[in-house]
Amino acid sequence: MSINTPNINSGGADANTYDAIVIGSGISGGWAAKELCEQGLKTLVLERGRNVEHNKDYPTATTPPWDFKYRGRMSEKFYKENPLITKAAGFGDDCDHFFVKDADHPYVQEKPFDWIRGYQVGGKSLTWGRATQRWSDFEFTAPERFGYGIGWPIGYKDVAPWYSHVEKFIGICGSKDGLEAMPDGEFLPPFEMNCVLTDIKQKLKENYTDRHLVHARWAHLTEPREVHLQQGRGKCQARNMCMRGCPFGGYFSSVSSTLPWAAKTGNLTVRPFSVVHSVIYDEKLGKATGVRVIDTNTKEVTDFFAKVIFLNASALNTNLILLNSKSNRFPNGLGNDNGLMGKYIAFHNYRASVNADIDGYLDKYYFGRNPTDLILVNYRNLHKRDTDYFGGFTTFMNAYRDQHPNEPQDGAIGADYKDNLSEPGRWHVFMYLQGETVPKESNHVRLSETEKDQWGIPLLVTSVEYDDNDERMIKDFLTQSSEMLEKAGCKNIQTHNNKQAPGLDIHEMGGVRMGKDPKTSLLNEWNQLHHCKNVFVTDGACMTSTGNQSPSILYMALTARAATYAVNEIKKGNL
Numbered sequence: 001m002s003i004n005t006p007n008i009n010s011g012g013a014d015a016n017t018y019d020a021i022v023i024g025s026g027i028s029g030g031w032a033a034k035e036l037c038e039q040g041l042k043t044l045v046l047e048r049g050r051n052v053e054h055n056k057d058y059p060t061a062t063t064p065p066w067d068f069k070y071r072g073r074m075s076e077k078f079y080k081e082n083p084l085i086t087k088a089a090g091f092g093d094d095c096d097h098f099f100v101k102d103a104d105h106p107y108v109q110e111k112p113f114d115w116i117r118g119y120q121v122g123g124k125s126l127t128w129g130r131a132t133q134r135w136s137d138f139e140f141t142a143p144e145r146f147g148y149g150i151g152w153p154i155g156y157k158d159v160a161p162w163y164s165h166v167e168k169f170i171g172i173c174g175s176k177d178g179l180e181a182m183p184d185g186e187f188l189p190p191f192e193m194n195c196v197l198t199d200i201k202q203k204l205k206e207n208y209t210d211r212h213l214v215h216a217r218w219a220h221l222t223e224p225r226e227v228h229l230q231q232g233r234g235k236c237q238a239r240n241m242c243m244r245g246c247p248f249g250g251y252f253s254s255v256s257s258t259l260p261w262a263a264k265t266g267n268l269t270v271r272p273f274s275v276v277h278s279v280i281y282d283e284k285l286g287k288a289t290g291v292r293v294i295d296t297n298t299k300e301v302t303d304f305f306a307k308v309i310f311l312n313a314s315a316l317n318t319n320l321i322l323l324n325s326k327s328n329r330f331p332n333g334l335g336n337d338n339g340l341m342g343k344y345i346a347f348h349n350y351r352a353s354v355n356a357d358i359d360g361y362l363d364k365y366y367f368g369r370n371p372t373d374l375i376l377v378n379y380r381n382l383h384k385r386d387t388d389y390f391g392g393f394t395t396f397m398n399a400y401r402d403q404h405p406n407e408p409q410d411g412a413i414g415a416d417y418k419d420n421l422s423e424p425g426r427w428h429v430f431m432y433l434q435g436e437t438v439p440k441e442s443n444h445v446r447l448s449e450t451e452k453d454q455w456g457i458p459l460l461v462t463s464v465e466y467d468d469n470d471e472r473m474i475k476d477f478l479t480q481s482s483e484m485l486e487k488a489g490c491k492n493i494q495t496h497n498n499k500q501a502p503g504l505d506i507h508e509m510g511g512v513r514m515g516k517d518p519k520t521s522l523l524n525e526w527n528q529l530h531h532c533k534n535v536f537v538t539d540g541a542c543m544t545s546t547g548n549q550s551p552s553i554l555y556m557a558l559t560a561r562a563a564t565y566a567v568n569e570i571k572k573g574n575l
Contacts, residue, residue, distance in 0.1 A: 013305060018044040018269070019570070021291050021306040023276050023321065026123025028539045028555040029312035030254025030262075031166070035563035036310075037267040041570075044269045044304055045259070046293060048313075049119030051272040052126070054232075054256045058245030060094045068093050088116045089505055090127060095243040098126050106459060108448050112501035113462035115316060115508070121272055122255035123314065124506065127243045130219040130251050131396075131550035132172050133375065134163050134183045138382050138392070139436075139547030146381065148390040148438050152544045153516045153525035156183065162557035170252040170556070171228050173236075173372070174217035181392075182214070182377045182549065188222045190215035191238070194366045196358060196399035196427050197374055200488040204376075207487045213397065216375040219252040219553075231257050238368030251371070273297055275455050278325040279309060279334050279535060287534045287575075288334070294455045308534045308566050308575050311512075312559070315540035316345075316445055319511040320460045322537075323447050335522055335529035341512060343444040345464050346546045348507040349393075349435035351498050352474045354481040356490035358399070358427045365401060365424060373398045376431070376484075378548050380476070389472035391436030392548040395481065399429045429490055431481045435473050436548040437466075437502075439510050464502050507551060509543035527562040534575045536562050 019041035022032045029045060036043045055061075065071060072092045079086050082102045091099060100117040107115060118124040137156040143149025160183070167186040176184040193201070193215065201213040220236040221228055228234075233249030233256055242251050249256040262268040277292040280303060290305035311318045319342050325334035333341045376395035380387055402425030443465065447458035478495040485493050515521020518530040527542055529535045538559035540551060569575045 016303060017305040018042045019306060020044070020308045020310065020566075021046065021304055022310045022312055023291065024123060024312035024314060024317070024539065025121045025259065025270065026118075026254055026312065026314065026539075027125045027128065027552050028559045029123065029310070030125065030258035031556045031559040032310040032312055032538065032563050033262040033268055034258040035560050036567065037262040037265040039564065039567040040267065041308075041567060042267050042269075043262070044271060044306065046274045046276055046291065046304075047119075047121045047123075047270065047272045048275045048296060049121065049123075049272060051270070052121045052255055054249065054260065055245075055247050058247060059097065060244045061241070061247045063094065063244075084114055085116060087114060087500070087504055089129070090243045094241070095127060098243065098245070105453065108451060108459050108461040110461050110463040111465045113464045114501045114504040115462065116504065116506055117314070117317075121259070121270060122253055125253040126245055126255060128506070128552060129550070130242065130371070131216055132167070132219050132553040133217045133394070133549045134185055135159070135547050135549050135554055136181050136183050138181060138378075139545070139549060142381065142391070143545045146385050146390055149545050150513075150515050150517075150520050153514055153521075158525075159554065159557050159561065162561045163553065165560055166553060166556045168225075169227060170219055170257060171221040171224065171233075172217050172553075173215075173220050173222040175215040177212065177214045179212055179214070179377055181379070181382055182375070185217060187217065188225070191220075191222065191370045191372050192367070193374065194399055195361050195364045196429065197397070200399070200429070203488040204484060208484075210379040211484065212377045212379075213374055214377060216373055216396070218372040220371060221250050231261060233257065236371070238370055240369035240371040242371055275457070276313065276321050277301070277455070277457055278321060279311075281325065281327045281330060281334055281532065283327060283329050288532055294457075296455070299455060307570055308536065310559070310563070310566075311535065311537045311541070312539045315508040315511060315543075316460060316462070318537055318539055318541040319345075319445050320447070320457075322512060324457060330531075334535065335531045337531055338519055338522075340441075340520070341522055342446050343441045344439035344510045344513055345443045345445055345462075345508065346437050346439040346510045346543070347464070347502045348505065348546060348548075349437050349466070349470050349473065350433060350505040351470075351500060352435075352477045353430060353432035353496045353498070354478060354485060354493065355428060355430040355496075356485045356493040358429055358488075358490045361427050387472070387476055389469045389476070390438055391469070391473065391546075393433055393435040393473060393477055394548045394550070395431050395477070396434060397429070397431045399427055401425060401427050429485060429488075431485070433474065433477045434548060434550070435470070435477065436546050438469050439513070439545060440467070445511060462503075466502060507540070507546070509540040509546050509551065512537045512541040513544045514542050515544060526565045527558055536566060538562050
């Protein structure tokens with residue numbers, strides 16, 4: 001069927017009409033669905049991938065390691081056919097079904113960019129890292145204060161109550177530390193800090209006034225509250241098998257939490273296998289009226305209609321959809337009067353890490369496979385710019401023991417062999433960078449003029465790269481981290497710059513950024529398109545800057561905030 005001849009079923013347009021349409025079912029899309037459905041809107045969630053139901057569709061959740069053919073790896077043939085996704089953190093034969101294979105959904109890399117995607121109901125909420133620290137005022141204000149970006153139209157005080165709203169519902173473990181650079185939230189108890197980290201924390205305190213090693217905030221239920229039990233979720237079992245899908249609901253995903261909650265209202269419809277071609281704009285009405293969808297299996301085209309539309313397809317796909325939503329009024333993409341859509345794409349810098357050994361503590365171990373790390377809170381460019389680069393960085397940190405480092409001695413077999421393998425080895429420490437990057441107009445995505453995918457939609461072209469600012473941050477991180485580990489008594493300190501391409505560790509952001517001025521931004525303070533007020537963008541595409549804290553919980557908070565605003569505007573007759 002031609003892309004220009006949409007299908008309207010026998011019930012007519014009314015059968016395809018909802019109060020709200022949400023594009024994407026992942027971290028932010030699930031929250032849009034929950035909030036809109038709870039507040040009475042009949043809501044259609046469109047997902048381009050297959051359906052996934054909590055527990056039912058986690059085929060490897062309890063599979064023992066010895067039952068995997070390649071023991072966590074993949075076949076040589078798979079690696080050759082999938083050089084992109086096999087580089088992704090956590091990828092293996094226990095969770096490959098939650099990743100998009102390289103050949104299935106191509107894109108054009110004008111400059112190297114590793115775009116990791118997960119197309120299924122739940123999206124990347126099934127495989128995310130689960131770090132959920134709040135942004136501080138420093139992140140919201142730094143780009144404008146130091147002159148490396150435009151100002152956000154909102155600040156921490158605008159988002160703080162929505163952070164609390166989200167944290168209470170999804171369950172965040174952490175500790176209240178009273179630090180200005182990483183605000184406290186609504187926390188469940190953290191996992192225990194092991195003995196090595198406890199001592200390193202104290203040694204950093206003795207040697208520095210600005211280095212604070214604390215429990216990070218993680219979306220794990222260490223002590224479920226009533227609202228979590230009502231969701232059918234249970235305590236995190238410290239298996240650290242999260243990317244397989246958690247049968248206990250111990251970590252947050254939209255499949256285990258927000259989507260089932262939305263379904264309970266009776267207002268939710270989820271439509272998998274639905275690739276969104278574009279948002280439909282009515283020039284007479286001066287607003288969007290719906291979404292054009294292509295069935296991934298039959299390629300049949302269907303139009304769905306709604307009063308309000310939320311884009312939560314993940315940052316780059318949201319850019320793609322909006323750029324492809326062309327009309328006489330918006331020939332360059334929906335809401336793209338200033339030509340900035342797809343520009344100022346940014347990401348987090350994960351290129352640097354440090355590891356070391358530390359003597360002692362051989363009489364101590366730790367419980368389970370703790371799925372969380374600690375955080376050394378950002379200490380750069382806070383009240384003033386104190387480095388030769390812009391932005392700050394979060395440092396993730398942990399310490400662990402070798403599980404079976406000892407080689408059997410003198411050809412030992414039997415009990416001696418087993419004892420050797422079961423005795424843990426020495427302690428090791430690692431730190432890795434999550435650095436802010438500076439959004440630049442030259443870092444952009446656009447639609448290919450010549451290449452299309454299997455549904456006739458233009459391929460996305462990525463043109464994104466690092467710059468000298470990133471290199472200077474990496475150098476400072478490696479220097480400072482090495483110095484801290486040395487002062488903490490570590491040995492054999494090794495620094496690494498993996499020089500990986502941008503994008504690999506997710507957190508793609510920007511392209512449809514929020515701002516105060518329609519001349520320099522696409523969205524207002526409520527995540528509405530400046531020039532099409534019934535379209536909201538609340539995934540990573542909306543980000544004005546990257547900050548250094550993990551952004552996923554900010555997407556959730558912004559989504560809940562925008563959804564409530566949208567419902568109120570509908571009630572007022574403004575949308």
